[in-house]
Amino acid sequence: MTTDVLLEFADVAFRYPDGNAGLAGCSLTIARGSRNALIGANGAGKTTLFQHANGLLKPQQGVVRYAGQPVDYSRAGLRALRSEVGLVFQNPDQQLFSASVREDVSFGPLNLGLDMATVRERVEQALQAVSMAPFADRPVHNLSFGQKKRVCIAGVLAMQPRLLILDEPMAGLDHAMRAELLAVLDGLHAQGITLLLATHDIDFAYRWADRIHLIAGGRCTAAFDAAALPEHAEALAAARLPMPGLVELHRLLVARKLLPTDSQPRAMGELISQLNASEKDFQ
Ligand SMILES: Nc1ncnc2c1ncn2[C@@H]1O[C@H](COP(=O)(O)OP(=O)(O)O)[C@@H](O)[C@H]1O
Ligand SMILES: [Mg+2]
Incomplete structure (x- = not known):
């Protein structure tokens, strides 16, 4: 039987070297093909959770499973995982490092060992998906914040991930840029890509997501279908979120x-x- 759970966290705990608890027994499941919003205050553990999802961090307790298999932390295992699970960082300057847009977006697929023709094709497709094709030869550092964000998404899309994770993608974007980003996400979802994003915005999560996951103190405190949110007043109040x-x-x-x-x-x-x-x- 094929499972419809794409990503699973089972009781995952992680403490940073300075003693801070990043995750403290976090369990969560992400269904294949679904749109998921992870909501939690600053310091709740969202970024730490995302870094576990693509193997940047390794649990000190518990298990992360992708497509039913525990993550394999060998070089080859991580490479395979990262070609399936794409993570878009909150701050584009943390993610972009090449001189030109095209170079930056090419980095991931080149690393996968694909031939040049395939890399070129993927890069063009990814840039088109985020409407950045006309900027391909521009230097990355001259772009606006919103454009940098789109280049980051293109860089991840060029890997053709099955699961796209975006860390607070709406932060710092104006209304028009948010609408554009949502259109991009709708297109990806229509192609069957599973989406998981972090947000503080309960109104947005309610309208956009299939499933909402609340996180506080490094644990997922509640998860429910977005349509059922009105029945979860207590969980929202505990997370200090408004209806x-x-x-x-x-x-x-x-x-x-x-x-x-x-x-x-x-x-x-x-x-x-x-x-x-x-x-x-x-x-
Ligand atoms: N690099 C780090 N070193 C030490 N502690 C960290 C580091 N990154 C995050 N933390 C701590 O881990 C907890 C979870 O942080 P984080 O995952 O960044 O939360 P969020 O993304 O929800 O704001 C917080 O207490 C934070 O201070
Ligand atoms: Mg964060």
């Missing part, structure tokens, strides 16, 4: 009998998107 605005608005509209009791708060997100789209047609 999404949509849920609050929905509750008020139902109380005033302006919406039927059995309507879905999340469906209002779609309605708002549709209204936004038709608004644009009027302009």
Whole structure:
């Protein structure tokens, strides 16, 4: 039987050399093909968790499994894992190091040992996916923050990962850049790529994700389908997160009998998107 769990953390603990607990018995599962939001305060352990997902860090306790197999920490094992699990860092300057955009995006596929023609093709595809093809020959250091972010995503996409992990991808992006990034993510999801991203934004997570994972103190404290979020008020409160605005608005509209009791708060997100789209047609 093929499992639909792509990534699994079982009781993973990791302490940094200075004694800080990065993860403290964290368990989580990511289903193949799903969109996942990991929500937690600063210092909750999101980045540490992501670095375990692609083998940059190794658990001191517990197990990380990818596609049903415990991660193999040999050179070859890590290379195989990293060709499947792509991690986009929060800070693009931590990830970009080559002179030009094309060079930077080529680095991963070249490292996989692919022939030049395949590398070139993958790089062009990845740059197109993030609308950065016209910038291929630009020096990386001249790009804006949002453009650097897209180059980082292209660099990971060129590896053709099955699981794409993005560490706080919306941080530092303006509204238009966020919308563009979301369109890129939608395209990747449509191709069957599993997505996992860290965010502080519960409203965004509620509208975007299939599944929400809360993390605090290095542990996943709750995981639920995003549609079921209104039933998890206690878990949200414990994580000091507010209810999404949509849920609050929905509750008020139902109380005033302006919406039927059995309507879905999340469906209002779609309605708002549709209204936004038709608004644009009027302009
Ligand atoms: N390189 C590091 N050295 C020591 N402690 C660290 C390091 N990186 C993170 N930590 C600590 O590990 C915990 C989890 O951090 P992190 O995974 O960065 O959380 P988040 O990404 O959710 O903000 C925090 O207590 C943080 O201070
Ligand atoms: Mg972080």
